[in-house]
Amino acid sequence: MCTYYTAVGNFRRKRDSSGQTYPVIIVNRKEYMVDRQEMALWTCLNWRITNMEQAREHYEKLEQSLHPYITRTLENCLKRLEVRGLVVSGNGDTDFEALYDLLGGLYVIPISESIPLRAATFLKMVLLEGVAVSKARQLFQRDQPNQREAQILALSKQALLSTAELIKCAEAGVSDLSTDQKVMAALYDDDFTTCDNIRWEMMQAESREDVTLAVANLYLRKQVIFERLG
Known part of the structure; x- marks a missing residue:
C-alpha cells in the first residue's frame, strides 16, 4: 500500500492588536491558526507530494x-x-493509484489569478522556507506549460474544478465553462454523476493518468495550489 501526503490551502501572515504577526492557513475561505510545529510540517508538505519517509x-x-x-x-x-483538513493523504496499491486518490477530490487553483496570493506565497518561500529572493523570483516567472497543462490552467481559470472534474472535461473535449450552466452541462449532464461520485467514475477514464500527472506537475512547479471544500 502506497500513501502520499500534501498540503492544501495557502499561507497568510496576520497581525494582532499589539502589532505581532502570526501565521494562518486559509482553506475554503476559513482561517486556521497553527503553532510553530504545525506550520513547519505544513510548509514541508506545501508544493510537495511525499510519502512518510520523504516528509x-x-x-x-x-x-x-x-x-x-x-x-x-x-x-x-x-x-x-x-x-x-490542512493536509490530505491518498492511498493505493500502486504509486499512481495513491496519487489519484490524493488529487482526485482536490480543487485546482492557479496562483496567477490572485496577486495577494502570489505575494503571500512569495513571502512564505523567502521567510519560512529560506529561499533566496533571486531564486524565488525565478520560480515565479511564467513557465511554458505543455498542451495538457495549458488546458488545465485555462479550465481552472473559468471555474472551480477538482482533478476528477478536469478529467471529465478532458474526456468530453470541453473548453468553455464560462457560465454555471455550461459547467453543469459539461460535468453533470446525466442521471447518475454527482460531485460525490465523480471521483470514482473517473478512475476508469482514458485521460485519468494524463490529467492527474499534469495537475501534479503544475503543483510541483508552483503554478497552482490545492483547495478543499467541505
Whole structure:
C-alpha cells in the first residue's frame, strides 16, 4: 500500500492588536491558526507530494530550529493537520493509484489569478522556507506549460474544478465553462454523476493518468495550489 501526503490551502501572515504577526492557513475561505510545529510540517508538505519517509526527511531539516516548541511527534502532528483538513493523504496499491486518490477530490487553483496570493506565497518561500529572493523570483516567472497543462490552467481559470472534474472535461473535449450552466452541462449532464461520485467514475477514464500527472506537475512547479471544500 502506497500513501502520499500534501498540503492544501495557502499561507497568510496576520497581525494582532499589539502589532505581532502570526501565521494562518486559509482553506475554503476559513482561517486556521497553527503553532510553530504545525506550520513547519505544513510548509514541508506545501508544493510537495511525499510519502512518510520523504516528509520526515524534509521535517527533520527544520526540527532543530523548533525547540522548545515541539509538543508532539511527527506522526501526531501530521494526524492533527489531517483532521483539521490542512493536509490530505491518498492511498493505493500502486504509486499512481495513491496519487489519484490524493488529487482526485482536490480543487485546482492557479496562483496567477490572485496577486495577494502570489505575494503571500512569495513571502512564505523567502521567510519560512529560506529561499533566496533571486531564486524565488525565478520560480515565479511564467513557465511554458505543455498542451495538457495549458488546458488545465485555462479550465481552472473559468471555474472551480477538482482533478476528477478536469478529467471529465478532458474526456468530453470541453473548453468553455464560462457560465454555471455550461459547467453543469459539461460535468453533470446525466442521471447518475454527482460531485460525490465523480471521483470514482473517473478512475476508469482514458485521460485519468494524463490529467492527474499534469495537475501534479503544475503543483510541483508552483503554478497552482490545492483547495478543499467541505
